[in-house]
Amino acid sequence: MKYTIEVDLLPEEEILSNEELLPKVLSQANLTIPKTTSIGIRRVKQSLDARSRKIIYHTTFEVLTDNDANSKEQDEVKKLQKVGNSSKTLLIIGAGPAGYFAALEALEHGIKPIVVDRGKDVQARRRDLRAIQQFSEVNPHSNYCFGEGGAGTYSDGKLYTRSLKRGTYEKTLRLLVEHGANTRILYETHPHIGSNKLPVIIQNIRRTIEENGGEIYFETFVTSFIIKNNVAIGVQTEDGKELFGDAIILATGHSARDIYQQLHSQKIALELKPFAIGVRAEHPQELIDEAQYRQKPRNKLLPASSYKLVTQVEGRGVFSFCMCPGGLIVPAATNPKEIVVNGMSMSRRDSPFANSGVVVAVNVEDIPNVEKYGVFAGVKLQEQIEKNLFELGGKNLQRSAALRIPDFVSGKVSTSLPSTSYIPGIEPLPLQTIFPDFIKKRLQKAFDDFGKKIRGYDSNNGIVVGAESRTSSPIRIPRDPQTLQHIQIRRLYPCGEGAGYAGGILSAAMDGQNCVRAFVSTFLI
Template structure:
């Protein structure tokens, strides 16, 4: 017999497993019966009132064995001798495109400019400690893409783009905790993502696919209006049924390559701003209405904020981005001579600090002096801001920073707060670093956010610059239904770098859809030219 319950519990009742099992058994009417199976299927935190509650959907089974939440023994056919499909980029979009191609009987060849996830760690250590930026192996490039060293957030608004549950189940089958199937805002954590990414790669290789590291694409192999393959930096030509371009939002050389080969791309709005770092205890006290300590059962709290601003008659949103509870600010430059910051969190989110991007929406009309760059207009703007931050920080990976209230008052901070940012901070007036319209909108918004989160606006928080890789500043166009480039047949722009995703899950879903669309059109016998 099975019963489904909707429970409203205290944090201790929800997260103390023994207490949770006892309450669920009693509420189900099965208390005292042997061999009960009790499992949560949905869980969310409600912190709107002063007493935090946890909403839990529970299934209780008596005398019945339930179906597993996920089939961990997923089978992939061997495609070693099947027609090849080229996938450029081994981030979430590329890896999930490869797995879906295998399911459909096609052999993926994944080309990754960076290193495998283990070798990549040495370059990240050199970036943090010695300020050395390897342009092919950093927080943006390498196996797993930018998502490998991130908070590992798995929630998305792009649910119409694919099967969200399916993506989660594949992640669980490759080592993610089953909690990601239950929690309303699931995450994996940067400490666990590398092993999961390795297992995804192993599934691809075991099924006969290929994953080639240190393999940078430098030219598209075009035959009139059809792509036949790619040419790598060592001169190798790799051909296949088609090309899925899943290179991520920071692959500027790919956008320049497309421009050089006269492949249609477009400038795209994006967002740019700073990282804001608070003490995690302060954020907990605001969100959970507790004086200091959130206690042993509640997770580190997060926030999501947005404030509209009007400047010169133009309305633009200022909003939080990629909030990392209990996390770290990391150097995310992908080339020497630039400063870029991003955030990541371990799975336990138990760090001292909370950090989040706080960014301003940038429309193309905000960049009149960059229009001469055509489709690279927003990219060139982004790049110049990152260079300015590098100069302001002292031309290393030390990042420019300022206390929050000092920034709003246009006053350089006499000193800075402790930080999670390992390369270090330099006190500067960020109003001199950020473009004028970005700085003014941030200065308008930050005091107003205090009305939404009382205590958020404080000089016990600091802004760190610059957060500029929120999304791609370029869109590679494709047809709405078929996902194929409108000019070049067999070319399928994909994921964040093409402008069609924003995070691990949406990129993974987009990768699957691109593989399906390409194989549906070109993967059947007799369709190759």
């Protein structure tokens, strides 16, 4: 019998250990536990409530007796098998969250994963990120989107998902903890890891895969698929190798536009799907803290505050996306002649800036030039905006256009800009002009509304930087909902965000696991 107790903690109590909180928690419970030799508590859920002046953490504790400590973990994470000599292999294209969690799942089922990625390992990748930040040199195979750990490595590491399958969700978090993430992610309502911690976790996952007999190859760029009688049997790589597996998990992320082109040229079906495009807004963290906590400066025991904004403008949602409190705006382009921004933060979230994507939902019927570009019309729209931005800056490398929010809204160019976290730099240029009207006008109207929800949001203290164009994939690689195989090519598993089945680190990881389970239940049971 497990007991749970809900307790409200003040920020100065929240930082105490479970042992230190034991008397308080037990004093609030009306338990009839026999006097066993030991009673412990652990947090199973915790959310920060800043709605009133007295800011509290609603915390659910589980009371543990000798018998049930840690039993839950033992139930859910299965033992990995040594697969060096396994006769079953899964070829996994992409070492992002979808690919790496697919590999871990394969090990649970005794299948040998062979993971290939066009980018470099996390350590080597770091040098390429520095080159983008400092010299605007974008390596098309190793950047903020490509390389070990995928787009999730140098991110904020937020771990939210709308998935309702709680079991898989908890298992994924637990695997992250087993590989080095802080146990807080198991109970926080809005867990995050941070860009400084993620690379170590990813290296640990790599070690697990390799120690159990899986194989991982970096700087291996898949250029085509080997298909026989509508069955995927392998891939070809740029350096002329052929790799084979019993099935292929295709987890190449939303920025692998060349992979979509390749699938199309091999007559493998793709579909247009809705996505979102906009800008990244940045404010002083203090401004957001003051609005959210009504404190200036905020109590240092509280985390940098976050927000979630959403409004409807002319029938389309405009919303904040991937909010990074205490974070940095980063250049997320995958090619030298485009500018794309995104956000990240360190585990402490201690930069003086708060940033967030502010994006307009683009439905399939909104996408221009479908007659001309067919299934690539959404990608073309993204590319056009990214190129417009690059050219707006006089092809000035990764330096991006930015505006103070009131100027963006009224169609003006700012005469000056405040400081920013975006290292390549910003310039006051007419950012509005890179967008088609249906996006620009909705963004402009949304800021008016957001200013009513967060005091100062639409003031001169806030800026917008372009372009937040890679929120999700504009293409879906269609798959059978039961078997998760491609609708036309057997043993090909379109997976993760690039295939249109995930929208973040956690959902991509879970989709990787699901694809492996689907392969097992279709072919191995």
